Amino acid sequence: xxxxxxxxxxxxxxxxxxxxxxxxxxxxxxxxxxxxxxxxxxxxxxxxxxxxxxxxxxxxxxxxxxxxxxxxxxxxxxxxxxxxxxxxxxxxxxxxxxxxxxxxxxxxxxxxxxxxxxxxxxxxxxxxxxxxxxxxxxxxxxxxxxxxxxxxxxxxxxxxxxxxxxxxxxxxxxxxxxxxxxxxxxxxxxxxxxxxxxxxxxxxxxx
Numbered sequence: 001x002x003x004x005x006x007x008x009x010x011x012x013x014x015x016x017x018x019x020x021x022x023x024x025x026x027x028x029x030x031x032x033x034x035x036x037x038x039x040x041x042x043x044x045x046x047x048x049x050x051x052x053x054x055x056x057x058x059x060x061x062x063x064x065x066x067x068x069x070x071x072x073x074x075x076x077x078x079x080x081x082x083x084x085x086x087x088x089x090x091x092x093x094x095x096x097x098x099x100x101x102x103x104x105x106x107x108x109x110x111x112x113x114x115x116x117x118x119x120x121x122x123x124x125x126x127x128x129x130x131x132x133x134x135x136x137x138x139x140x141x142x143x144x145x146x147x148x149x150x151x152x153x154x155x156x157x158x159x160x161x162x163x164x165x166x167x168x169x170x171x172x173x174x175x176x177x178x179x180x181x182x183x184x185x186x187x188x189x190x191x192x193x194x195x196x197x198x199x200x201x202x203x204x205x206x207x
Contacts, residue, residue: 058176060116063107065169067119070100072134073162083151088203133165156200163193
């Protein structure tokens with residue numbers, strides 16, 4: 001009798017434990033399923049792409065203004081090859097051309113990606129002449145006629161004015177723009193062209 005009672009009690013305890021385990025597993029699976037579902041939705045939202053560099057009207061104005069500005073600088077630099085006397089002026093002109101040619105392509109690419117029309121090759125906004133450091137047609141004409149030391153002096157004086165205009169445009173971009181890459185280019189323009197202005201002022205003082 002005692003043995004039967006012990007066996008029966010053991011069976012009841014085992015059955016109870018089994019049902020608890022099963023209940024726990026069921027509950028665990030359900031909870032786990034809920035957590036997994038929540039986890040995946042959380043993971044999906046965290047992997048949603050962040051908005052790529054947004055641009056604004058100031059970025060567009062910067063690109064549209066800087067393209068013809070750079071083109072004129074490259075044209076001026078190109079004149080130095082056959083007209084400059086100073087090796088330092090020739091070196092500086094080559095440096096300007098190498099820096100600004102790729103920037104023109106980059107700026108044009110941004111405008112295309114934004115669905116904006118870039119300034120046509122050879123086109124010049126006449127309202128920019130004499131402003132933003134841009135040379136007037138008369139100034140460009142006189143530079144093309146100069147050679148030797150006279151060219152060196154005229155080139156540096158005009159390029160200083162031109163660079164000062166570019167630096168001012170870059171500072172406007174830094175203040176009003178939003179596109180990260182345009183901000184980086186504006187920083188580069190401010191740094192490189194400010195250094196070139198200092199170099200040209202130094203050369204002018206020597207001459």
